[in-house]
Amino acid sequence: MNTSPAEALVRLSDAHVVHKARSGGVFTRDRVYALTGADLTVAPGETIGVVGESGCGKSTLAKVLVGVQRPTSGTVSFGGRDLWSLKPDERRATVGADTGMIFQDPSTALNRRLPVRRILRDPLDVHRRGSAAEREQRVRELLALVGLPRALADALPGQLSGGQRQRVAIARALALDPGLVVADEPTSALDVSVRAQILNLLLDLRERLGLALVFVSHDIQTVRRMSDRVITMYLGRIVEESPAGRVTDGSRHPYTRALFSATPGLLEPVEPIPLTGPVPSATRPPSGCPFRTRCWRADGECATRMPEFTAASAPGHRFRCHHPVEEGRPTRTLVAQAESATGTAAGAAPADVPPQQHIREPS
């Protein structure tokens, strides 16, 4: 994305997050490499989808983007200003006003003891937005924005359905009129019947308010349909950034192809690309390319050096791979290639893929 630093809402540069693990010795605790060398720019109004298997660092990336998690190294810039060199109150004001976050489980994300009105007023009070009357008016606007009746303003979260609670969480994220909303698995704790409603609400709000949206989900087909750009993560690293329209058949990284091959199309069913072996531990990522222990195209070079990003032919498409999938190569032929390289029969899906959601195509 060719967005200048000042135009970008948020920009990550070489961001790393390393945790101390519970494992290891007292003085030599293992390290968990949750995020490694992440570069990412979020431009106003765009939707970025983030995909990858469990534990690959999606939530860590989301938390770094909204200033909840401080990177161990690297920078996070908001509107060109380095977030973590700001004074704490300035940082809180910047993050609070510019971003909103929606978490997976609204029942734990909302304070159970506060009525909806107080939950929605809280960010306005903390950031001292408007007079008391204006804040009450904003609460009413927010309820209407997310399709909740005014009568629910006095309800406690425990008196609401899961879908209604997530609507409250979305309204709270929008309270300060942010330019960016980060939604981390916003529907996975909800009943299947209300998931599509919440996704459609997010799409609608994005269009009406001109929001940028970073959307994390295991439901990769929904991510593809909602997003302008899809980021693939593997073991803490961003390994591909692709325009959403190209990701299924035009992605060049073997892992992205494998991930998207796991949801067969109804018209032209394709066996998933088989991947062998487990995801390696984030405490001991393999040398070189972290995907090499499961990649059917891996060779000695992959073990020695992590590839740099290569620009693909389409704008906004780049990937990190020494032996990328050839441009235009159909996934069908990769299945046979992977089977013969790994001696596997197709059938083992590389990721858990829930049933597709019925969401409308974004305009």
Ligand SMILES: Nc1ncnc2c1ncn2[C@@H]1O[C@H](COP(=O)(O)OP(=O)(O)OP(=O)(O)O)[C@@H](O)[C@H]1O
């Ligand atoms: N506070 C922490 N301390 C130690 N390790 C952590 C901590 N938070 C995350 N991790 C580890 O960092 C890695 C990335 O975690 P993260 O939650 O970002 O993954 P994820 O892609 O969101 O996974 P999921 O799809 O299951 O939500 C994992 O190995 C996780 O166990």
Ligand code: SF4
């Ligand atoms: S660099 Fe090598 S191991 Fe990594 S994805 Fe590419 S071919 Fe596979």
Ligand SMILES: [Mg+2]
């Ligand atoms: Mg997560």
